[in-house]
Amino acid sequence: MTSPALRAADVHMALGGAPVLHGVSFDVAPGETIALMGGNGSGKTTLVRAIIGALPLTSGSIEIDGRPTSPDARAHLGYVPQRISASAGVSATATEIVVSGLLRGRRLAPPPHAKARALDALRAVGLADLASRDVNAMSGGQQQRVLIARAMVRRPTLLILDEPVAGVDLPSQEVFSEALTQLKAGGATIVVVLHEVGMLADLIDRAVVLDRGRVVHVGEPPHAHGDHAMPGHEHLHPHDDDPNRPGPDTPTFEITV
Amino acid sequence: MEIFTDPLMQRALVVALLVGLSAPVIGTYLVQRRMALLGDGIGHVALAGVAAGWLAGSLANFTQRDALALPGAVIFAILAAVTIERLRERGTSPADVAMAILFYGGIATGVLLIGMAGGTGSNLLGYLFGSISTVTWVDVWITVALSGLILVVGLGLRHALFSVTHDQDFAIASGLPVRALNLLVAVLAAVTITVAMRVVGVLLVSALMILPVAIAQQFSRSFARTMRIAMFVGAVLCVAGLTITYYRDLQPGALIVVLGVFAYAIAAGIRAATQARSSRGTEPA
Numbered sequence: 001m002t003s004p005a006l007r008a009a010d011v012h013m014a015l016g017g018a019p020v021l022h023g024v025s026f027d028v029a030p031g032e033t034i035a036l037m038g039g040n041g042s043g044k045t046t047l048v049r050a051i052i053g054a055l056p057l058t059s060g061s062i063e064i065d066g067r068p069t070s071p072d073a074r075a076h077l078g079y080v081p082q083r084i085s086a087s088a089g090v091s092a093t094a095t096e097i098v099v100s101g102l103l104r105g106r107r108l109a110p111p112p113h114a115k116a117r118a119l120d121a122l123r124a125v126g127l128a129d130l131a132s133r134d135v136n137a138m139s140g141g142q143q144q145r146v147l148i149a150r151a152m153v154r155r156p157t158l159l160i161l162d163e164p165v166a167g168v169d170l171p172s173q174e175v176f177s178e179a180l181t182q183l184k185a186g187g188a189t190i191v192v193v194l195h196e197v198g199m200l201a202d203l204i205d206r207a208v209v210l211d212r213g214r215v216v217h218v219g220e221p222p223h224a225h226g227d228h229a230m231p232g233h234e235h236l237h238p239h240d241d242d243p244n245r246p247g248p249d250t251p252t253f254e255i256t257v
Numbered sequence: 258m259e260i261f262t263d264p265l266m267q268r269a270l271v272v273a274l275l276v277g278l279s280a281p282v283i284g285t286y287l288v289q290r291r292m293a294l295l296g297d298g299i300g301h302v303a304l305a306g307v308a309a310g311w312l313a314g315s316l317a318n319f320t321q322r323d324a325l326a327l328p329g330a331v332i333f334a335i336l337a338a339v340t341i342e343r344l345r346e347r348g349t350s351p352a353d354v355a356m357a358i359l360f361y362g363g364i365a366t367g368v369l370l371i372g373m374a375g376g377t378g379s380n381l382l383g384y385l386f387g388s389i390s391t392v393t394w395v396d397v398w399i400t401v402a403l404s405g406l407i408l409v410v411g412l413g414l415r416h417a418l419f420s421v422t423h424d425q426d427f428a429i430a431s432g433l434p435v436r437a438l439n440l441l442v443a444v445l446a447a448v449t450i451t452v453a454m455r456v457v458g459v460l461l462v463s464a465l466m467i468l469p470v471a472i473a474q475q476f477s478r479s480f481a482r483t484m485r486i487a488m489f490v491g492a493v494l495c496v497a498g499l500t501i502t503y504y505r506d507l508q509p510g511a512l513i514v515v516l517g518v519f520a521y522a523i524a525a526g527i528r529a530a531t532q533a534r535s536s537r538g539t540e541p542a
Contacts, residue, residue: 052426070432071433074429074431075431077432079427089291090470092419092423092480093478093479093480096419096480097423100416100423101431103417103428103431103433104432105431105432105433110416132478134478150427
């Protein structure tokens with residue numbers, strides 16, 4: 001039997017002593033595209049950072065291709081962060097950043113033809129002409145495309161994206177959608193954190209919806225057809241200040257399928 | 258050229274050249290991670306190491322009581338760097354306070370230990386402000402070895418160190434040995450500081466790591482080019498400063514840093530003028 005490409009089993013996590021995830025479990029089949037959804041504070045980014053190994057679990061397990069998450073297991077993982085972190089203290093060109101995506105595990109130097117591969121990845125996101133430009137001089141959308149190219153150049157079998165299109169201009173969103181379509185066609189497994197499915201609706205196979213650190217829905221994405229806004233989005237935390245608010249087992253938003 | 262035949266200047270020039278080349282390599286990674294002041298902190302603790310080495314030399318009745326000063330500085334600086342890295346890794350806000358306590362504790366411990374060794378604060382002056390004119394051939398060979406280590410590791414692992422200092426989460430996701438690489442940067446910073454300490458002193462040691470990078474950034478849009486220019490600038494500043502002090506009675510460490518500040522001001526001015534000219538050129542008529 002084929003192992004899931006990604007499995008979260010009874011994942012509990014705490015940040016600064018405060019529980020954030022409460023027994024999150026789900027599987028992602030090889031080649032499947034999952035939207036990880038939920039309101040602010042639902043635990044999506046914490047879960048993603050656990051999957052990539054940046055945060056420790058309190059209990060439970062995360063497996064990639066049937067192996068506990070570890071540097072070796074993550075060797076073919078691609079990651080696009082939520083925040084645009086292309087800019088840093090020292091200037092760096094788009095090519096330099098994309099080449100860094102070719103390192104993995106104990107391979108601490110890029111392979112031969114790294115620059116050519118980086119240029120191919122930048123061409124795929126429409127930035128071949130800006131390969132030598134300082135990313136600090138690029139727009140937010142262009143910077144995000146550089147980060148997508150950095151993930152793509154790894155030819156990942158599992159791609160994790162944390163709100164990759166949040167605050168990104170429309171052309172960059174379209175390029176991103178096209179890049180994801182190509183990766184999916186190539187058999188990659190994709191987990192993408194989204195507030196709304198938007199123009200990615202056709203790519204999403206299933207949605208895993210979190211609410212206050214618990215999985216409250218697994219299945220078709222909320223409002224996958226037509227309306228791009230997540231239904232009841234504004235109601236995800238309608239009673240945050242209400243001491244009598246429903247318990248965590250009671251989802252407080254509607255799912256329209 | 259008398260300067261090149263004077264054995265004292267020969268030793269000093271070799272040390273200045275090596276420090277000028279190697280310090281900006283680690284400085285580039287520190288600026289990348291926005292930890293430009295790390296060198297100052299480690300330098301303060303290195304001073305305690307100098308005094309501890311001095312005390313050990315006194316207790317062992319060494320003829321040259323500061324024979325163990327440099328090894329002491331290396332050990333203390335590495336311990337400080339590892340501690341700071343652990344605090345940074347934890348990422349909690351009190352880490353700032355803990356680091357400050359470490360730094361103040363370092364310099365105060367240094368003054369106390371040097372007193373216990375029978376010395377005075379003035380014995381530390383050479384380490385506080387540099388004493389490149391007193392380097393021995395043993396110092397030169399130690400500098401050659403440590404600078405070589407910094408250059409080989411800092412340049413050889415530049416892609417991995419760039420990845421870790423640029424976007425740590427991505428490096429973790431890629432399966433890179435992030436903790437080991439972070440520790441390596443911290444330890445290399447500690448080694449750099451103890452090497453550069455002889456040139457400019459612990460109070461100005463950060464300047465040799467950071468100023469050349471700040472100058473290089475005015476002319477470079479790529480990480481690799483920034484590092485190369487910074488190495489060139491660092492070497493030129495150190496050798497030029499030392500050369501001037503051969504002919505004028507000035508303190509070499511302080512002069513090197515002041516030259517660097519002037520060079521930065523000129524570089525920033527040239528960049529601003531260039532940008533203003535290019536923006537005028539693109540304005541619609």
